[in-house]
Amino acid sequence: MTRIKQNLVALNTLVLKEYHRIVRIWVQTLVPPAITMSLYFVIFGNLIGSRIGQMDGFGYMQYIAPGLIMMSVITNSYGNVVSSFFGAKFARHIEEMLVSPMPESLILIGHVAGGVVRGLLVGLLVTLIALFFTDLTPVHPWITISVVLLTAVVFALAGFINAVFARKFDDISIIPTFVLTPLTYLGGVFYSISLLPEFWQKVSMANPILYMVNAFRFGILGVSDIPLGRAYLIIFAFIIGLYTLALTLLKRGTGTRE
Amino acid sequence: MRALQIHGLTKTYGNGVQALKGIDLEVEEGEFCALLGPNGAGKTTAIGIMTSLVNKTAGSVAIFGHDIDQDVIGAKSCLGLVPQEINLNLFEKVQSIVVTQAGYYGIPRRQALERAERYLRELKLWDRRDDIARNLSGGMKRRLMIARALVHEPRLLILDEPTAGVDIEIRRSMWRFLRKINDQGTTIILTTHYLEEAESLCRHVAIIDEGRIIVNDPMSQVLRKLSVETLVFNLAEAVDGVAAIDGYAVRMIDPTTLEADVTSDRGVNGLFAALSERGLRVVSMRNKANRLEELFMRLVDSKEERGEHTAVAGR
Ligand SMILES: Nc1ncnc2c1ncn2[C@@H]1O[C@H](COP(=O)(O)OP(=O)(O)OP(=O)(O)O)[C@@H](O)[C@H]1O
Numbered sequence: 001m002t003r004i005k006q007n008l009v010a011l012n013t014l015v016l017k018e019y020h021r022i023v024r025i026w027v028q029t030l031v032p033p034a035i036t037m038s039l040y041f042v043i044f045g046n047l048i049g050s051r052i053g054q055m056d057g058f059g060y061m062q063y064i065a066p067g068l069i070m071m072s073v074i075t076n077s078y079g080n081v082v083s084s085f086f087g088a089k090f091a092r093h094i095e096e097m098l099v100s101p102m103p104e105s106l107i108l109i110g111h112v113a114g115g116v117v118r119g120l121l122v123g124l125l126v127t128l129i130a131l132f133f134t135d136l137t138p139v140h141p142w143i144t145i146s147v148v149l150l151t152a153v154v155f156a157l158a159g160f161i162n163a164v165f166a167r168k169f170d171d172i173s174i175i176p177t178f179v180l181t182p183l184t185y186l187g188g189v190f191y192s193i194s195l196l197p198e199f200w201q202k203v204s205m206a207n208p209i210l211y212m213v214n215a216f217r218f219g220i221l222g223v224s225d226i227p228l229g230r231a232y233l234i235i236f237a238f239i240i241g242l243y244t245l246a247l248t249l250l251k252r253g254t255g256t257r258e
Numbered sequence: 259m260r261a262l263q264i265h266g267l268t269k270t271y272g273n274g275v276q277a278l279k280g281i282d283l284e285v286e287e288g289e290f291c292a293l294l295g296p297n298g299a300g301k302t303t304a305i306g307i308m309t310s311l312v313n314k315t316a317g318s319v320a321i322f323g324h325d326i327d328q329d330v331i332g333a334k335s336c337l338g339l340v341p342q343e344i345n346l347n348l349f350e351k352v353q354s355i356v357v358t359q360a361g362y363y364g365i366p367r368r369q370a371l372e373r374a375e376r377y378l379r380e381l382k383l384w385d386r387r388d389d390i391a392r393n394l395s396g397g398m399k400r401r402l403m404i405a406r407a408l409v410h411e412p413r414l415l416i417l418d419e420p421t422a423g424v425d426i427e428i429r430r431s432m433w434r435f436l437r438k439i440n441d442q443g444t445t446i447i448l449t450t451h452y453l454e455e456a457e458s459l460c461r462h463v464a465i466i467d468e469g470r471i472i473v474n475d476p477m478s479q480v481l482r483k484l485s486v487e488t489l490v491f492n493l494a495e496a497v498d499g500v501a502a503i504d505g506y507a508v509r510m511i512d513p514t515t516l517e518a519d520v521t522s523d524r525g526v527n528g529l530f531a532a533l534s535e536r537g538l539r540v541v542s543m544r545n546k547a548n549r550l551e552e553l554f555m556r557l558v559d560s561k562e563e564r565g566e567h568t569a570v571a572g573r
């Protein structure tokens with residue numbers, strides 16, 4: 001009983017610490033995505049989008065808005081955990097957690113929660129910006145909320161694993177640059193895959209981000225390139241797989257203990 | 259109850275360095291124990307394993323009976339660590355660092371704030387509580403790490419060179435502080451390269467060298483082993499030389515300074531008598547080295563003489 005209470009205090013401490021970190025360095029954590037996404041809305045949505053016409057029966061701006069929100073959630077939940085946990089490893093204050101009786105699972109969950117908080121904060125910010133340009137009234141609010149939340153969890157976990165393996169600062173930008181960004185751009189943020197030749201449609205189906213973006217778009221607009229059930233299945237499979245891997249690494253001490 | 263029990267502990271790092279070659283060490287509750295050894299002896303490695311920061315290769319460690327393989331949470335709850343290297347989040351505020359650490363140990367925030375205040379005051383950091391850690395001096399950072407290690411009131415406090423680079427005044431006040439918490443019941447293990455610090459604080463000494471424990475005894479017993487001490491005499495008037503004094507090896511360092519080896523069975527009275535007899539007026543006298551230091555050097559030297567330094571012996 002007291003053990004559970006102590007664990008709750010420890011988890012709360014870690015989550016609050018992560019939250020304070022996000023707010024303290026808001027110029028690095030919240031402002032850049034807001035600026036980038038505003039540019040996307042102005043350039044792709046407004047200037048170019050007006051020439052593109054309809055996509056799946058929606059104005060281009062309205063079509064890409066859910067995709068851009070998801071893109072910022074993905075990048076920021078990943079980015080928060082990878083830089084916070086790697087930073088703690090690098091400056092060694094991760095030892096504050098490692099010497100304490102806080103179980104590994106809570107160290108993981110606390111960091112993931114921090115990533116989710118940042119992902120959702122930025123997602124909310126981008127949504128507010130999007131509302132200046134277009135109307136977004138979710139058709140299926142619960143699907144919208146659950147998909148964005150679960151997706152944030154997936155990428156927070158992935159960011160954690162990246163940080164575990166990272167040895168130098170370069171290592172925390174390699175995966176985002178070479179894996180995450182391409183997969184996101186090709187994950188149906190800007191277009192419906194029905195525009196692609198059949199072969200490339202098949203290839204796109206191997207991209208997990210496609211499912212998340214489309215499930216989110218379904219929540220808001222009611223249209224999707226993929227079956228919703230499969231999207232949830234994939235998201236849960238990733239959460240379980242990544243959580244198990246992250247926890248095993250942490251327990252084994254990979255990247256954290258000599 | 260034993261605060262610490264280590265058996266057959268070995269550690270081989272990934273790069274093949276064998277930092278610990280099977281050490282056994284027991285520390286009784288309430289003890290103030292020095293863990294000494296030259297650079298690279300394996301002190302920090304041993305401490306890393308006790309505090310779960312380093313994975314062991316083989317052997318067992320128990321903290322107040324909690325084996326780190328079976329009950330690591332129990333073991334960790336009893337421990338406080340002041341590491342050798344600064345491991346503070348330099349952008350976090352002093353008070354928040356201590357309060358956060360308390361939180362990780364499950365101490366509710368109100369109590370954490372009270373304790374943080376108590377220990378920050380004790381360590382003369384309360385005025386700096388709103389500074390970020392980066393703005394503290396090196397000695398202040400060390401004190402902050404002590405406050406952080408104490409906030410959950412551990413039964414065993416391990417300090418890895420806490421006084422490195424700390425000025426003499428602060429060092430003395432740290433000594434007083436450590437004595438006080440030891441008197442209040444906290445078991446302390448301390449590593450240091452200042453042997454007079456170990457001699458004045460600790461009642462027990464363990465010396466590690468090249469991954470092996472070579473001494474593990476009460477301080478008084480260790481010092482008794484020191485059969486020869488070298489004393490330095492400052493003379494009132496310059497001399498040309500000294501004739502041999504029976505039973506004492508006397509050397510002239512400069513015209514007003516003599517050095518003599520004194521064995522414990524003879525004592526110094528005879529030496530003084532002989533010096534007075536020769537009309538030499540001694541102004542002052544001191545030990546050439548701190549006693550523990552002398553012993554320490556002899557242990558390391560004797561090992562060299564025996565050719566145990568493999569690198570030397572091999573060539
Ligand atoms: N992370 C590591 N990887 C590889 N070898 C290591 C590592 N840490 C320490 N060593 C090696 O292990 C041995 C013991 O090092 P350790 O830090 O335990 O010594 P120490 O007694 O604390 O020395 P000091 O007084 O200099 O702090 C040394 O040979 C060191 O080079």
Ligand SMILES: [Mg+2]
Nearest residue numbers: 301302303342
């Ligand atoms: Mg060391």
